[in-house]
Amino acid sequence: MFDPTKPNDILKLEDLDLSEFLPSAEDDRHEYKSSAIKNEGLGDKIAKAASGFWNSGGGLFVVGVDGNGQPDGGISLNVGRQSRRDWIDQVISQVTPKSAYAVHSIEDNGCGCNIEPGKGVFLIGFGESEIGPHMANDHRYYIRAGAHTVPANHFIVEAIHARRGLRTPLLSNIVRRKPGNSGIIQLGIVALNAAAAINVSVESDTLPNLLTSHMEEGVSLQVPIISEQFPLFFDVCELVLDDYIHPLFSIKLTYFDIANRTYQQSFQVDIDRQLGPNLSLDNGYDRIEKELKNIAKVIKK
Known part of the structure; x- marks a missing residue:
């Protein structure tokens, strides 16, 4: 089973079988987004997910699937003339500080998945971070609460910052x-x-x-x-x-x-x-x- 808290797992997303490792519902380590989501809304969701997962021990963000983790058509491989991968990198770069992550796309290529030609399911794995708290592009901090990404209150942000201090050699x-x-x-x-x-x-x-x-x-x-x-x-x-x-x-x-x-x-x-x-x-x-x-x-x- 894929473990997003392990660095080796988030760096080897390309070795995973989409039909075998995704749970049938979202949880504290998995967040799913439908293929129907617009690019503007998707960018906002990715930035918040990056903040939330990095502040909460890591996780996997998947776009192009339904609520059960099954492909529902996929999203385009490009955003205008820019590749989707570069676009995702640009969105994540707005989260500060930036920590470890990996991006992988899955296309149909005869696999029988419900992925349309020219589209794909994109997986973004966020590793466990020791340099939090991480702030999203809206200047707010997020954490994972069950299957949801929610704003972190002041006390949680301070606790994450204190944990970072304990892990940084002085x-x-x-x-x-x-x-x-x-x-x-x-x-x-x-x-x-x-x-x-x-x-x-x-x-x-x-x-x-x-x-x-x-x-x-x-x-x-x-x-x-x-x-x-x-x-x-x-x-x-x-x-x-x-x-x-x-x-x-x-x-x-x-x-x-x-x-x-x-x-x-x-x-x-x-x-x-x-x-x-x-x-x-x-x-x-x-x-x-x-x-x-x-x-x-x-x-x-």
């Missing part, structure tokens, strides 16, 4: 003394929510006072996963008296989420500011006090 950085060796500073990349960042690339051309000379030209790390359970920490510099002030440096992250969407994030790291006045070694204050006395002498002269 990374940040921290600076700390290395456990067991307070003379070494570590940079940490940590997850701020339950969504894991996958195949993380960490790059920098400006790391200060690197501990290994062969990394002087910069650093590039590849990490399979960064999550709440698996943060990343690595050494970036030593605390030495002749290098008390550590320069700012930049880090660039590139990573993916479970839906294989790509993210990029850059930030500046200020070691001295993040660790505060206790950054230096224990006798660092003595050095600072000595330097201040030297400055006072110069001013006095």
